Amino acid sequence: MRRNPSQHGSPVTGRWPTSAPPSSTRPSPSGCCPTSPNSSRHRPDPPPPRLRHLTGLLEQSLPDWRWEPPVGGSALWIELPDADAGAFAQVALxxxxxxxAGRTTDPSGRHDSFIRLPFTYPPDVLTEAVHRLTWAWGDFRRHGPVPEQGSPLV
Known part of the structure:
Protein backbone atom coordinates (compact mmCIF):
# COMPACT_ATOMS: atom_id res chain seq x y z
CA MET A 1 0.00 0.00 0.00
CA ARG A 2 1.41 3.37 -0.95
CA ARG A 3 0.72 6.34 1.27
CA ASN A 4 1.17 9.98 0.61
CA PRO A 5 4.56 10.84 2.20
CA SER A 6 2.95 13.82 3.94
CA GLN A 7 0.70 11.48 5.98
CA HIS A 8 2.26 10.03 9.15
CA GLY A 9 5.34 8.57 7.49
CA SER A 10 5.77 6.67 4.31
CA PRO A 11 6.52 3.01 3.77
CA VAL A 12 7.82 4.06 0.35
CA THR A 13 10.48 6.48 1.57
CA GLY A 14 10.73 5.57 5.26
CA ARG A 15 10.79 9.28 6.13
CA TRP A 16 8.47 10.99 8.55
CA PRO A 17 6.71 14.21 7.60
CA THR A 18 8.15 17.50 8.78
CA SER A 19 4.92 18.55 10.51
CA ALA A 20 3.78 16.92 13.75
CA PRO A 21 1.08 14.25 13.50
CA PRO A 22 -2.38 15.08 14.85
CA SER A 23 -2.76 14.79 18.62
CA SER A 24 -4.73 11.55 18.28
CA THR A 25 -1.65 9.80 16.90
CA ARG A 26 1.07 11.67 18.77
CA PRO A 27 3.00 9.40 21.18
CA SER A 28 2.28 9.81 24.87
CA PRO A 29 5.00 11.29 27.08
CA SER A 30 6.17 7.76 27.92
CA GLY A 31 6.39 7.01 24.20
CA CYS A 32 4.31 3.85 24.36
CA CYS A 33 0.82 4.78 23.28
CA PRO A 34 -1.02 7.41 21.28
CA THR A 35 -2.77 10.10 23.25
CA SER A 36 -5.98 11.82 22.43
CA PRO A 37 -7.96 14.63 23.99
CA ASN A 38 -10.52 12.04 25.21
CA SER A 39 -8.04 9.36 26.28
CA SER A 40 -9.52 9.11 29.79
CA ARG A 41 -12.87 8.16 28.24
CA HIS A 42 -11.39 6.00 25.50
CA ARG A 43 -12.85 2.52 25.22
CA PRO A 44 -10.58 -0.22 23.95
CA ASP A 45 -11.11 -1.19 20.35
CA PRO A 46 -12.79 -4.52 19.78
CA PRO A 47 -10.39 -7.34 18.97
CA PRO A 48 -9.46 -7.70 15.31
CA PRO A 49 -11.65 -10.18 13.39
CA ARG A 50 -8.81 -12.68 12.95
CA LEU A 51 -8.06 -12.64 16.67
CA ARG A 52 -11.75 -13.23 17.43
CA HIS A 53 -11.73 -16.09 14.92
CA LEU A 54 -8.64 -17.68 16.47
CA THR A 55 -9.82 -17.36 20.08
CA GLY A 56 -13.23 -18.79 19.15
CA LEU A 57 -11.56 -21.83 17.59
CA LEU A 58 -9.27 -22.28 20.59
CA GLU A 59 -12.14 -21.99 23.08
CA GLN A 60 -14.00 -24.70 21.20
CA SER A 61 -11.12 -27.07 20.36
CA LEU A 62 -8.60 -26.56 23.17
CA PRO A 63 -10.63 -25.30 26.14
CA ASP A 64 -7.92 -26.02 28.74
CA TRP A 65 -5.46 -23.60 27.09
CA ARG A 66 -5.38 -20.13 28.69
CA TRP A 67 -4.53 -16.67 27.37
CA GLU A 68 -5.16 -13.01 28.02
CA PRO A 69 -6.44 -10.75 25.25
CA PRO A 70 -3.36 -9.04 23.81
CA VAL A 71 -3.00 -5.32 24.36
CA GLY A 72 -1.02 -5.04 21.14
CA GLY A 73 1.06 -7.03 18.76
CA SER A 74 0.16 -9.74 16.31
CA ALA A 75 0.32 -12.90 18.39
CA LEU A 76 -1.56 -14.59 21.18
CA TRP A 77 0.49 -15.84 24.14
CA ILE A 78 -1.08 -19.13 25.20
CA GLU A 79 -0.36 -20.93 28.44
CA LEU A 80 -0.37 -24.71 28.12
CA PRO A 81 -1.60 -26.55 31.23
CA ASP A 82 1.13 -28.59 32.92
CA ALA A 83 3.27 -28.77 29.80
CA ASP A 84 6.67 -27.76 28.56
CA ALA A 85 6.03 -25.50 25.59
CA GLY A 86 9.36 -26.34 23.96
CA ALA A 87 8.50 -30.03 23.93
CA PHE A 88 5.00 -29.31 22.62
CA ALA A 89 6.43 -27.06 19.89
CA GLN A 90 8.37 -30.08 18.60
CA VAL A 91 5.22 -32.22 18.51
CA ALA A 92 3.31 -29.39 16.79
CA LEU A 93 6.07 -29.17 14.20
CA ALA A 101 7.95 -21.60 22.68
CA GLY A 102 8.01 -18.92 25.36
CA ARG A 103 11.53 -19.82 26.47
CA THR A 104 12.77 -18.70 23.05
CA THR A 105 11.89 -15.11 23.89
CA ASP A 106 12.18 -15.15 27.69
CA PRO A 107 15.41 -16.56 29.12
CA SER A 108 14.14 -16.06 32.69
CA GLY A 109 12.16 -19.30 32.47
CA ARG A 110 8.88 -17.70 33.55
CA HIS A 111 7.22 -18.52 30.21
CA ASP A 112 8.33 -22.12 29.69
CA SER A 113 4.70 -23.22 29.51
CA PHE A 114 3.69 -20.59 26.92
CA ILE A 115 3.55 -20.64 23.14
CA ARG A 116 3.22 -17.70 20.79
CA LEU A 117 0.62 -18.11 18.04
CA PRO A 118 0.21 -15.32 15.45
CA PHE A 119 -3.34 -14.34 14.51
CA THR A 120 -2.50 -12.42 11.34
CA TYR A 121 -3.06 -15.32 8.94
CA PRO A 122 -6.27 -15.63 6.90
CA PRO A 123 -9.15 -17.38 8.70
CA ASP A 124 -8.82 -20.60 6.68
CA VAL A 125 -5.15 -20.90 7.69
CA LEU A 126 -5.99 -20.20 11.34
CA THR A 127 -8.73 -22.85 11.22
CA GLU A 128 -6.34 -25.45 9.81
CA ALA A 129 -3.64 -24.46 12.32
CA VAL A 130 -6.00 -24.98 15.26
CA HIS A 131 -7.16 -28.29 13.79
CA ARG A 132 -3.54 -29.48 13.59
CA LEU A 133 -2.69 -28.08 17.02
CA THR A 134 -5.64 -30.03 18.43
CA TRP A 135 -4.25 -33.26 16.97
CA ALA A 136 -0.76 -32.36 18.20
CA TRP A 137 -2.06 -31.61 21.70
CA GLY A 138 -3.87 -34.95 21.81
CA ASP A 139 -0.70 -36.78 20.77
CA PHE A 140 1.37 -34.81 23.25
CA ARG A 141 -1.01 -35.59 26.12
CA ARG A 142 -1.22 -39.29 25.21
CA HIS A 143 2.43 -39.97 24.47
CA GLY A 144 4.36 -37.06 25.95
CA PRO A 145 7.24 -35.40 24.16
CA VAL A 146 9.20 -37.45 21.69
CA PRO A 147 12.63 -38.07 23.23
CA GLU A 148 15.56 -36.66 21.35
CA GLN A 149 17.77 -39.20 19.66
CA GLY A 150 21.02 -39.42 21.51
CA SER A 151 24.43 -40.25 20.08
CA PRO A 152 25.28 -43.92 19.67
CA LEU A 153 27.40 -45.29 22.49
CA VAL A 154 29.87 -46.97 20.15
Missing part, protein backbone atom coordinates in the same frame (compact mmCIF):
# COMPACT_ATOMS: atom_id res chain seq x y z
CA UNK A 94 5.59 -32.86 13.43
CA UNK A 95 1.95 -31.92 12.70
CA UNK A 96 3.27 -29.18 10.38
CA UNK A 97 2.43 -26.22 12.61
CA UNK A 98 5.24 -24.00 13.82
CA UNK A 99 4.73 -22.26 17.14
CA UNK A 100 7.30 -20.35 19.15
Missing amino acids: RHEVEVV
Whole structure:
Protein backbone atom coordinates (compact mmCIF):
# COMPACT_ATOMS: atom_id res chain seq x y z
CA MET A 1 0.00 0.00 0.00
CA ARG A 2 1.41 3.37 -0.95
CA ARG A 3 0.72 6.34 1.27
CA ASN A 4 1.17 9.98 0.61
CA PRO A 5 4.56 10.84 2.20
CA SER A 6 2.95 13.82 3.94
CA GLN A 7 0.70 11.48 5.98
CA HIS A 8 2.26 10.03 9.15
CA GLY A 9 5.34 8.57 7.49
CA SER A 10 5.77 6.67 4.31
CA PRO A 11 6.52 3.01 3.77
CA VAL A 12 7.82 4.06 0.35
CA THR A 13 10.48 6.48 1.57
CA GLY A 14 10.73 5.57 5.26
CA ARG A 15 10.79 9.28 6.13
CA TRP A 16 8.47 10.99 8.55
CA PRO A 17 6.71 14.21 7.60
CA THR A 18 8.15 17.50 8.78
CA SER A 19 4.92 18.55 10.51
CA ALA A 20 3.78 16.92 13.75
CA PRO A 21 1.08 14.25 13.50
CA PRO A 22 -2.38 15.08 14.85
CA SER A 23 -2.76 14.79 18.62
CA SER A 24 -4.73 11.55 18.28
CA THR A 25 -1.65 9.80 16.90
CA ARG A 26 1.07 11.67 18.77
CA PRO A 27 3.00 9.40 21.18
CA SER A 28 2.28 9.81 24.87
CA PRO A 29 5.00 11.29 27.08
CA SER A 30 6.17 7.76 27.92
CA GLY A 31 6.39 7.01 24.20
CA CYS A 32 4.31 3.85 24.36
CA CYS A 33 0.82 4.78 23.28
CA PRO A 34 -1.02 7.41 21.28
CA THR A 35 -2.77 10.10 23.25
CA SER A 36 -5.98 11.82 22.43
CA PRO A 37 -7.96 14.63 23.99
CA ASN A 38 -10.52 12.04 25.21
CA SER A 39 -8.04 9.36 26.28
CA SER A 40 -9.52 9.11 29.79
CA ARG A 41 -12.87 8.16 28.24
CA HIS A 42 -11.39 6.00 25.50
CA ARG A 43 -12.85 2.52 25.22
CA PRO A 44 -10.58 -0.22 23.95
CA ASP A 45 -11.11 -1.19 20.35
CA PRO A 46 -12.79 -4.52 19.78
CA PRO A 47 -10.39 -7.34 18.97
CA PRO A 48 -9.46 -7.70 15.31
CA PRO A 49 -11.65 -10.18 13.39
CA ARG A 50 -8.81 -12.68 12.95
CA LEU A 51 -8.06 -12.64 16.67
CA ARG A 52 -11.75 -13.23 17.43
CA HIS A 53 -11.73 -16.09 14.92
CA LEU A 54 -8.64 -17.68 16.47
CA THR A 55 -9.82 -17.36 20.08
CA GLY A 56 -13.23 -18.79 19.15
CA LEU A 57 -11.56 -21.83 17.59
CA LEU A 58 -9.27 -22.28 20.59
CA GLU A 59 -12.14 -21.99 23.08
CA GLN A 60 -14.00 -24.70 21.20
CA SER A 61 -11.12 -27.07 20.36
CA LEU A 62 -8.60 -26.56 23.17
CA PRO A 63 -10.63 -25.30 26.14
CA ASP A 64 -7.92 -26.02 28.74
CA TRP A 65 -5.46 -23.60 27.09
CA ARG A 66 -5.38 -20.13 28.69
CA TRP A 67 -4.53 -16.67 27.37
CA GLU A 68 -5.16 -13.01 28.02
CA PRO A 69 -6.44 -10.75 25.25
CA PRO A 70 -3.36 -9.04 23.81
CA VAL A 71 -3.00 -5.32 24.36
CA GLY A 72 -1.02 -5.04 21.14
CA GLY A 73 1.06 -7.03 18.76
CA SER A 74 0.16 -9.74 16.31
CA ALA A 75 0.32 -12.90 18.39
CA LEU A 76 -1.56 -14.59 21.18
CA TRP A 77 0.49 -15.84 24.14
CA ILE A 78 -1.08 -19.13 25.20
CA GLU A 79 -0.36 -20.93 28.44
CA LEU A 80 -0.37 -24.71 28.12
CA PRO A 81 -1.60 -26.55 31.23
CA ASP A 82 1.13 -28.59 32.92
CA ALA A 83 3.27 -28.77 29.80
CA ASP A 84 6.67 -27.76 28.56
CA ALA A 85 6.03 -25.50 25.59
CA GLY A 86 9.36 -26.34 23.96
CA ALA A 87 8.50 -30.03 23.93
CA PHE A 88 5.00 -29.31 22.62
CA ALA A 89 6.43 -27.06 19.89
CA GLN A 90 8.37 -30.08 18.60
CA VAL A 91 5.22 -32.22 18.51
CA ALA A 92 3.31 -29.39 16.79
CA LEU A 93 6.07 -29.17 14.20
CA ARG A 94 5.59 -32.86 13.43
CA HIS A 95 1.95 -31.92 12.70
CA GLU A 96 3.27 -29.18 10.38
CA VAL A 97 2.43 -26.22 12.61
CA GLU A 98 5.24 -24.00 13.82
CA VAL A 99 4.73 -22.26 17.14
CA VAL A 100 7.30 -20.35 19.15
CA ALA A 101 7.95 -21.60 22.68
CA GLY A 102 8.01 -18.92 25.36
CA ARG A 103 11.53 -19.82 26.47
CA THR A 104 12.77 -18.70 23.05
CA THR A 105 11.89 -15.11 23.89
CA ASP A 106 12.18 -15.15 27.69
CA PRO A 107 15.41 -16.56 29.12
CA SER A 108 14.14 -16.06 32.69
CA GLY A 109 12.16 -19.30 32.47
CA ARG A 110 8.88 -17.70 33.55
CA HIS A 111 7.22 -18.52 30.21
CA ASP A 112 8.33 -22.12 29.69
CA SER A 113 4.70 -23.22 29.51
CA PHE A 114 3.69 -20.59 26.92
CA ILE A 115 3.55 -20.64 23.14
CA ARG A 116 3.22 -17.70 20.79
CA LEU A 117 0.62 -18.11 18.04
CA PRO A 118 0.21 -15.32 15.45
CA PHE A 119 -3.34 -14.34 14.51
CA THR A 120 -2.50 -12.42 11.34
CA TYR A 121 -3.06 -15.32 8.94
CA PRO A 122 -6.27 -15.63 6.90
CA PRO A 123 -9.15 -17.38 8.70
CA ASP A 124 -8.82 -20.60 6.68
CA VAL A 125 -5.15 -20.90 7.69
CA LEU A 126 -5.99 -20.20 11.34
CA THR A 127 -8.73 -22.85 11.22
CA GLU A 128 -6.34 -25.45 9.81
CA ALA A 129 -3.64 -24.46 12.32
CA VAL A 130 -6.00 -24.98 15.26
CA HIS A 131 -7.16 -28.29 13.79
CA ARG A 132 -3.54 -29.48 13.59
CA LEU A 133 -2.69 -28.08 17.02
CA THR A 134 -5.64 -30.03 18.43
CA TRP A 135 -4.25 -33.26 16.97
CA ALA A 136 -0.76 -32.36 18.20
CA TRP A 137 -2.06 -31.61 21.70
CA GLY A 138 -3.87 -34.95 21.81
CA ASP A 139 -0.70 -36.78 20.77
CA PHE A 140 1.37 -34.81 23.25
CA ARG A 141 -1.01 -35.59 26.12
CA ARG A 142 -1.22 -39.29 25.21
CA HIS A 143 2.43 -39.97 24.47
CA GLY A 144 4.36 -37.06 25.95
CA PRO A 145 7.24 -35.40 24.16
CA VAL A 146 9.20 -37.45 21.69
CA PRO A 147 12.63 -38.07 23.23
CA GLU A 148 15.56 -36.66 21.35
CA GLN A 149 17.77 -39.20 19.66
CA GLY A 150 21.02 -39.42 21.51
CA SER A 151 24.43 -40.25 20.08
CA PRO A 152 25.28 -43.92 19.67
CA LEU A 153 27.40 -45.29 22.49
CA VAL A 154 29.87 -46.97 20.15
